[in-house]
Amino acid sequence: MVAPLESPFSRARIAPSLWDPVIRISHWGLALVVLSNAILTEGGSTLHVLAGWIGIGLLALRLLWGIVGPQEARFSAFPPNPLAALRHLRQLAQGRPEEYGSHNPAGAMMAYALWGLLAVVIATGLVMTGGRTPMQVAADQAAVASGDWSALVKPGESGDDEDENEGWKDAAEEVHEVAANLILFLVLLHVAGVALESRAMGRNLVRPMLTGSDKDRRK
Amino acid sequence: MTGRTPQEARRRQTAALVAFLLVQTLAVVFFIGDVIGDLREDPQSIHFIFEALVTGALTLGVVFGALALRRTIDLLRAQEAALDVARGALSDVIEAQFAAWGLTPAERDVGLLALKGLDVAEIAEVRGAAQGTVRAQLTRIYSKAGVSGRAQFAAYFVEDLMGQGLKAQA
Known part of the structure; x- marks a missing residue:
């Protein structure tokens, strides 16, 4: 069997030359969702909501994988540790970062920050749409387009209730936008970090997240 | 494979x-x-x-x-x-045996390629050497190892892999 890591952030092993398929799919899937919803789709549109719901699935799958997945995919292999993250960044600045069996401590903090912000964006998005599925959003929009505005009024909403609801939705919208912009900022930071780390380690860190290389796999 | x-x-x-x-x-x-x-x-x-x-x-x-x-x-x-692990163990065994036979670095290279199943022409091409040179090196290797030829040379390591039991019965 594969030898278990003795401690989190073990120095005995280097990160896998190819991440497992669930990690890769959730990584690039979420990247696509974030980019498409930030740049391509219009907020509130069916496509925007649909991409968001796919994001829920991908995030849920990755979080489940963090509990039941293989060693280096589990949260226990890269616990959130801000002090270790700072130490790693200092080593990176000095040009000699340590090797870890999973994400390095700084990368781990980035992953948790992105997942947390994604959860916030998803939750606020659900508040804004009243938790309607993309299918319902599409149906409502089709109804409104055909002149039936009653689709905008949901049963049970009236008077003060509605005002309070609108207040919540406005607040959610603010948080939704701020968190989304924060994600884009962190994505830039993440890409820069990977580039720096790859250079300092003299090894392409993007390849293990894509297909790996035949050489690495056969060795 | x-x-x-x-x-x-x-x-x-x-x-x-x-x-x-x-x-x-x-x-x-x-x-x-x-x-x-x-x-x-x-x-x-x-x-x-x-x-x-x-x-x-x-x-x-x-x-x-x-x-x-x-x-x-x-x-x-x-x-x-x-x-x-098996690959690593086999390569350890081969290395130790080559050292025990006193093979030169060039002979070790040729010996490894021969074990991998390359023929004289292929070994010569890989090493950029003349076929005559490779043939002479192989002859020296076999004589140092005390084997009659390529088949016995390869069998030497296969026998190791199959364990002691086979040796005792032979």
Whole structure:
């Protein structure tokens, strides 16, 4: 069997030359969702909501994988540790970062920050749409387009209730936008970090997240 | 290599499990959203109860799918690790034996290529040497090893791999 890591952030092993398929799919899937919803789709549109719901699935799958997945995919292999993250960044600045069996401590903090912000964006998005599925959003929009505005009024909403609801939705919208912009900022930071780390380690860190290389796999 | 077939099969199995898992997870998310919508409207209806049951089963399916996938990935890695260990052990044995025979670095190279099954012409091409040189090196290797030729030379290490029991019976 594969030898278990003795401690989190073990120095005995280097990160896998190819991440497992669930990690890769959730990584690039979420990247696509974030980019498409930030740049391509219009907020509130069916496509925007649909991409968001796919994001829920991908995030849920990755979080489940963090509990039941293989060693280096589990949260226990890269616990959130801000002090270790700072130490790693200092080593990176000095040009000699340590090797870890999973994400390095700084990368781990980035992953948790992105997942947390994604959860916030998803939750606020659900508040804004009243938790309607993309299918319902599409149906409502089709109804409104055909002149039936009653689709905008949901049963049970009236008077003060509605005002309070609108207040919540406005607040959610603010948080939704701020968190989304924060994600884009962190994505830039993440890409820069990977580039720096790859250079300092003299090894392409993007390849293990894509297909790996035949050489690495056969060795 | 012959050892790759079961591994290839397992890799394909992994890919299939991942695809299932992905589709199932997305389906679960949409179902849960739908069920929550129904819950707000009429939690007593048969429709809601039925859908909630289906969603629960689907969620369990996702969890078990993830566990099955993990097991497959672990198995695949264990096989690769075992193969690596065997490779490493064999190369240790070969190195030690070559050193014991007092082979020169060039002879070790030629000996390794010969063990891998390359013929004289191929070895000459790989090393950029004349075929006559390679033939002379092979002859020296066989004489240092005290074997009659290539077949016995290769058998020397295969015998090691097969363990002591075979030797005792021979």
